[in-house]
Amino acid sequence: MKRREFLQQASASTAFVTLGSAGLTSFTPLKETAKVTILHTNDVHSHIDPFGPNDGRNANKGGVARRASLIENIRKENPNTLLLDAGDIFQGTPYFNYYGGELEFKLMSMLKYDASTIGNHDFDNGVEGLYAQLPHAKFDFISSNYDFSNTIMDTHTSPFKVYEKSNIKIGVFGLGIELKGLVNKNNYKETKYLDPIETAQEMTRILKEDKNCDLIVCLSHLGYHYNDAPNKISDLKLAAATKNIDLIIGGHTHTFLPKPTITKNKDGKNVLVNQVGCYGINLGRIDFYFDENKNKTANGTSIIV
């Protein structure tokens, strides 16, 4: 029994060494390191099957079964992985029209998604249609600025969640877009939209000060940036108006970024904003490396994108 435990530890260490860079230092007993990997999707819009070879734009791209193997491999490489989605899981292929989102949620559960926030299209079958599919979802719905208390979704979402991976506490909160004018009122019913910046300030305070999180991630369906309406709240505006957010994982605008955006928050510190287009044709991957070097301040963190 004991011997088996030892063998498992031994093989785990070996695997770590083959990773390279940080591996060798792990055998120096006095230096502790940690690596947290955050994987993310957004606006998958019921794209379960890959695009066909004749698709004009995304030929042979996407597909949940391929995403599953990719995620499985990354988890083997680093078990301290968090898998997140920034909303608009629903609507876009007949899978949604026929099954109402059941298959999307079942597959995300099989892929072991940790959490998702809620996009405007997730209301397409009404707040009741979303509620009806909840039994198929074995992951958290995180929404900080939709007040569902007068709807059937009441108590089925969390304003924030704290995940612990390798002793690193990761606080996640979620922001949704204003529904008025975008979603039929009959669909969102009494869902109240709260100001994203005020909500974000409250969430970051709770996650940083009360929950002592090492990392704060915002799952956002606000949209990356609006050229035609520069004053409209967006991920870039949110980043600039808040503090203590390390990563904003965005959605809604189906923005394909050549690489994650590094921008400054209210305190002049770096915030990473990322979005990976749409339809499950990309997976975002952000690795956070921690070590004991106390001389490094947050701004001394090197960011490689």
Added chain:
Amino acid sequence: MDSRLLILLFLSALTIGCKEKQLHLSKIEGRQISISDSLKANTEINDFIEPYRKHIQADLSTVLAYAVDTYSKTDGEFNTAIGNFMADAVYEEANPIFLSRTNKNIDMVLLNHGGIRAIISKGDITTRTAFELMPFENSIVVVALKGSQVTTLINYLSKAKKAHPISKLKLSIDNDDNIIEATINNKPIDQNKTYYIATNDYLYNGGDNMTFFQPNDSLYVLDYKIRNALIDHFKKVDTISPVRDNRFIQIK
């Protein structure tokens, strides 16, 4: 081997000993990974999807009707065969329902050009055709508008100069986009009469800047999806051969 295990044991004891050490974020690496066909598909996931996929494929491939030609929303400036077909189909499928519920007839139909999401290809029309034409979940609503509000609607159409699908409304404009003639059921618009306009819930809520549906005298929600109306219509007719006609024209 044994000595190595001992070292590991020693190391893990040390690690536990310094668990309280404060870790600092030293490096962030970000990138995007393309989900391409170079990745092997997970068999378990694929097998799980398969029965759903099979059912949908079989259902979508059901032949409902036949199209004598290929119809596209770009084949006309002010009205198109495909748009005329869609608006007329909505009228024909929705009017009996509206009539049975309210004892009133729909006076006209207005949809939006952008809402025609695909072409109808020559040959077999399947359930898939209906899903491609109308992938969204929009439903038919009937709005009661005063004649004066209908005039606002007509002004919108004359300025938009787009082939927004219409049925039962006839409109002609001159070179300067002024209205020459506008009739519903072959009669001029009566400013005091109430008209029953069928549209979809997206436009009713101001989509495509169609702000003239609200406020209104009353709203009738038919709980009938546009796509289902098209499917029902395809099932009824054997063949479709819509044409571009004179329902909306510019007289030069």
